Amino acid sequence: MLTMDTLCKTYPNGTKALEQISLNVDAGEIVALVGGSGCGKTTLLRMISGLEAPSRGSVAIDGETIHAPHPAIGLVFQEARLLPWLTVAENISFGLDNLSKAEQDARVDEALLRVGLAGYGKRWPRELSGGQAQRVSIVRALVTQPKALLLDEPFSALDALTREKLQDHLLALWETHRPTLVLVTHDVEEAVALADRASVLQPKPGRIFADSPIELPRPRDRLSPEFAEAKRLVLKALDGSINQPNPQQTGKVYSPSAGGSF
Amino acid sequence: MSEATLDTSNQTNAQPQAARFAVFGTSFLIGLVLPVTAALLYEGAFRLGLVQARLLPPPSRIFTTLWKLAQSGELTTHVLATTWRVGMGFGLGAFVGMLLGALTGASHNARRLLDPTLQALRAIPSLAWVPLFILWLGIFESSKIALIAVGVFFPVYLGVMAAIANVDRKIVEVGRAFRLSRLALVRRVLLPAILPDFIIAIRSGLGLGFMFVVAAEIMGASEGLGYLLVDGQQLGKPDQILAAIIAFAVLGKIGDWLIVVLTKPFLTWQDTHQRSA
Numbered sequence: 001m002l003t004m005d006t007l008c009k010t011y012p013n014g015t016k017a018l019e020q021i022s023l024n025v026d027a028g029e030i031v032a033l034v035g036g037s038g039c040g041k042t043t044l045l046r047m048i049s050g051l052e053a054p055s056r057g058s059v060a061i062d063g064e065t066i067h068a069p070h071p072a073i074g075l076v077f078q079e080a081r082l083l084p085w086l087t088v089a090e091n092i093s094f095g096l097d098n099l100s101k102a103e104q105d106a107r108v109d110e111a112l113l114r115v116g117l118a119g120y121g122k123r124w125p126r127e128l129s130g131g132q133a134q135r136v137s138i139v140r141a142l143v144t145q146p147k148a149l150l151l152d153e154p155f156s157a158l159d160a161l162t163r164e165k166l167q168d169h170l171l172a173l174w175e176t177h178r179p180t181l182v183l184v185t186h187d188v189e190e191a192v193a194l195a196d197r198a199s200v201l202q203p204k205p206g207r208i209f210a211d212s213p214i215e216l217p218r219p220r221d222r223l224s225p226e227f228a229e230a231k232r233l234v235l236k237a238l239d240g241s242i243n244q245p246n247p248q249q250t251g252k253v254y255s256p257s258a259g260g261s262f
Numbered sequence: 263m264s265e266a267t268l269d270t271s272n273q274t275n276a277q278p279q280a281a282r283f284a285v286f287g288t289s290f291l292i293g294l295v296l297p298v299t300a301a302l303l304y305e306g307a308f309r310l311g312l313v314q315a316r317l318l319p320p321p322s323r324i325f326t327t328l329w330k331l332a333q334s335g336e337l338t339t340h341v342l343a344t345t346w347r348v349g350m351g352f353g354l355g356a357f358v359g360m361l362l363g364a365l366t367g368a369s370h371n372a373r374r375l376l377d378p379t380l381q382a383l384r385a386i387p388s389l390a391w392v393p394l395f396i397l398w399l400g401i402f403e404s405s406k407i408a409l410i411a412v413g414v415f416f417p418v419y420l421g422v423m424a425a426i427a428n429v430d431r432k433i434v435e436v437g438r439a440f441r442l443s444r445l446a447l448v449r450r451v452l453l454p455a456i457l458p459d460f461i462i463a464i465r466s467g468l469g470l471g472f473m474f475v476v477a478a479e480i481m482g483a484s485e486g487l488g489y490l491l492v493d494g495q496q497l498g499k500p501d502q503i504l505a506a507i508i509a510f511a512v513l514g515k516i517g518d519w520l521i522v523v524l525t526k527p528f529l530t531w532q533d534t535h536q537r538s539a
Binding site for chain 1: 528
């Protein structure tokens with residue numbers, strides 16, 4: 001279980017990025033952190049990953065406090081961030097150098113097969129499309145079999161069709177080992193398509209505005225009325241989080257599309 | 263970065279090999295067209311008596327001189343002397359440049375301490391050091407090597423410093439997310455990341471090494487290609503000067519080519535506009 005206990009983050013220049021975030025994520029649960037830009041959702045993810053330290057409060061996985069990147073936690077960035085001087089296969093096995101070569105190869109081959117990139121192992125990252133690169137990046141984080149996988153808007157740079165396909169890929173990958181997934185997104189549809197629970201963050205400083213389950217059976221039909229209703233509820237919470245009167249903000253205008261993507 | 267990647271599924275792995283051979287193929291021949299034509303035209307003009315070739319001897323005479331120098335073994339002596347000086351000076355300058363460049367590139371404090379002084383020293387025309395080096399180190403090899411080393415040092419220092427300072431923070435973060443130790447981070451992320459810029463830095467360093475070996479040898483030497491230049495000037499032998507210049511060109515090109523060829527296997531991953539040597 002992933003535990004966030006009254007997390008606060010204040011930057012050296014005095015900007016309050018996050019205030020009093022407490023959130024528990026059960027093992028195997030998929031949680032979407034939804035919010036408009038600047039609500040601190042990426043900062044929150046970076047603190048869970050151990051790349052950034054909180055100013056106050058703590059994050060723990062299965063009771064173990066996280067001070068630095070932890071072997072039980074994998075991280076997928078917004079961009080694929082593949083190392084250009086390594087082949088696709090070498091990129092995937094980047095975090096596996098404690099395993100034997102044979103074991104590495106076996107895991108890499110299996111991973112490539114699972115994301116539909118069998119035979120791509122010897123290619124260079126520059127030879128991949130954006131969607132292919134992001135798939136490699138996801139399996140790079142998953143082959144170490146972490147208990148929790150954090151994803152920072154992993155599909156936001158892709159076109160809508162590729163995005164849907166990758167979301168399905170992600171769910172298929174999740175099915176096998178059922179790691180905990182924490183997904184940062186500004187895309188309400190993505191949150192509803194993937195998550196068991198959507199936590200809507202409110203900006204300036206970042207706080208949890210609403211935290212509600214998405215109780216739809218899988219596989220989810222994006223065209224069903226239930227899906228639309230769930231989307232509407234998350235969107236409503238998102239609108240509320242943005243339009244909430246707040247003495248700290250000074251006449252900032254938010255476009256209604258800042259949160260959702262339709 | 264990733265969204266701009268085009269579909270390259272038709273690109274096979276055989277392509278880099280093909281590119282390597284192309285260096286010696288048609289593009290190499292095309293590069294020869296201009297100099298060879300010019301040489302033949304001038305040779306023809308000389309044979310027809312159209313030009314007075316006392317100060318600019320025709321290619322045939324230059325190559326005869328070169329051939330004679332080679333046969334007498336003189337050319338080997340001079341080439342070896344020059345190569346040795348460039349090698350020593352380049353080795354020294356590149357090593358120190360690499361070391362200090364790595365230090366200032368990696369540490370903000372080291373940069374604040376060292377870089378202003380080094381930049382001030384860089385502003386001094388390197389040849390201005392010659393009298394001092396001769397006073398300190400004598401007129402023989404040491405002062406020449408020191409001068410070459412100074413010439414090589416600055417491009418290598420600047421190149422390595424910039425390369426390290428410009429390593430993509432996002433890529434370094436991948437290393438951190440995978441919990442690499444400091445040493446592993448350097449070996450698996452930083453070194454490969456700076457390699458392309460580092461190679462450019464040592465290539466320009468070597469180029470400057472050849473520039474400064476000429477200066478050093480012109481100022482006083484009893485052997486070396488630079489000595490051939492001075493000797494040719496004093497004895498009025500333009501063919502010998504041109505022969506030495508050609509030897510310099512060939513030597514410099516071979517040096518550069520060696521760096522390119524030796525490092526090419528490590529750079530096949532690069533996504534360049536046009537992959538050529």
